[in-house]
Amino acid sequence: MTDREHEILKLVKQNPMISQQELADHLGIARSSVAVHISNLMKKGEIRGKGYVIGGEQYVVVIGGLTRDIGGKPFSNLIMEDSNPGTVKTTMGGVGRNIAHNMSLMGIETKMLTAIGDDNVGKTIKNHSPHEKLDFSDVLAVRGQETATYLYIADQNGDMVSAIADMRVFDFISPDYIESKKSLISNAKAVVLDANIPTETMLKLTEIYDGPIFVDPVSTEKGRKLKTFLKYIHTLKPNKMEAEMLSGVSIVDEKTLKEAADILLNAGVKRVFISLGRDGVYAASHNKTIKAPIMPVKLANVTGGGDCFMAGLVYSYLNDLTLEETVKFSLAASAMAVEGEQTINEDITVEKILARAGIQ
Known part of the structure; x- marks a missing residue:
């Protein structure tokens, strides 16, 4: 949708019986222009029938990684090249999957597109959604393939010592697979991507979807493919190192932070939220910038904050929050995520996030 169509749709949601002339007067444009926008919105399925009834199921599509995470931690000092008594835990993860799960906790209807194996893990995933x-x-189950697995060993303090990531199945998130889901994707209110998917699949998406695309680079290595994709991105959420890689700017102070964000915006990104770790987040659009500190937290895990922050960005967009409110909401969601024992904090609700963020 265009910016003008978004404006009109917002007004229609507020007053479904509003006339085209009233819309024109409110927006300061000709009634004939409103008629064209209304026609386009009807063609896109956003509104329909008498009184501009809002159309269809509203949902977001997430295209990205879903993994089985297996982690081992010794009871005492880790002894290399030896068997160590300890604990082994298996959980479900993946950037895309975690974002999708957090979005569902925020009440967003979410449809996941990814590739899994036809192993027992894949069958369980396919048949049992966590929300x-x-x-x-x-989700595509690929015959003869194993579901993506991330295997890591931590030391006695919980810090990772080494890991192996088997993500080969993600190569099957192909342009043909995306094409086969054209109807599902084209009617989504937003699409969220993580950079686990192949470059050609990202480009295929732009042929069948003209709505807002939210992107998480995942890592500096995987995020490199986004350099030629920036003009298609509505909202980008890199960390400092990823922002440096994508912009070509070494971020050492406020000036270079702004310079990096400006380069990304000038490349076509509409909004960028640069995670600065303990220093908070830098948010920038084409007409406003905000730097905000992280919220005080009782840290219980260090892996869930970023994915929940992205889910917060999507929720904020769908609910027309301002840039300042978006930052507050997403930081509050991230804070709640890292206070949970697991990567996904099942206690998260929109009401709790709004209260934590101080948004009325």
């Missing part, structure tokens, strides 16, 4: 608003029915 009623998270739909795995369109």
Whole structure:
């Protein structure tokens, strides 16, 4: 949708019986122009029928990684090249999957597109969603492949010592797979990507979807493919190192931070939120910038904050929050995520996030 169509749709949601002349007067444009926008919105399925009834199921599509995470931690000092008594835990992860799960906790109907193996893990994933608003029915199960697995060993303090990531199945998130889901994708309110998917698949998406695309670079290595994709991105959420890689600017102070963000915006990104770790977040659009500190937290895990922050960005967009409110909401969501024992904090609700953020 265009910016003007977004404006009109927002007004229609507020007053479904509003006339085209009233819309024109409110927006300061000709009634004939409103008629064209209304026609386009009807063609896109955003509104329909008498009184501009809002059309269809509203949902977001997430295209990205889903993994099985297996982690081992010794009871005492880790002894290299030896067997260590300790604990082994298996959880479900992946950047895309974690974002999708957090979005579902925020009440967003979410449909996941990814590739898994036809192993027992994949079959379990396909048939058992962790939340009623998270739909795995369109996930691709690839015959003869193993579900992506991240295997790591931590030391006695919980810090990772080494890991192996088997992500080969993600190569099957192909342009043909995306094409087969064209109807599902084209009717989404937003699409979220993580950089686990192949470059050609990202480009295919732009042929069938003209709505807002939210992107998480995942890592500096995987995020390199985004350099030629920036003009298609609505909202980008890199960390400091990823922002440096994508902009070509070494971020050492406020001036270079702004310079990096400006380069990304000038490349076509509409909004960028640069995570600065303990120094908070730098948010920039084409008409405003905000630097905000992280919220005080009782840290219980260090892995869930970024994915929940991205989910917060999507929720904020869908609910027309301002840039300042978006930052507050997403930081509050991130804070709540890292206070949970697991990567996904099942206690998260929109009401709790809004209260934590101080948004009325």
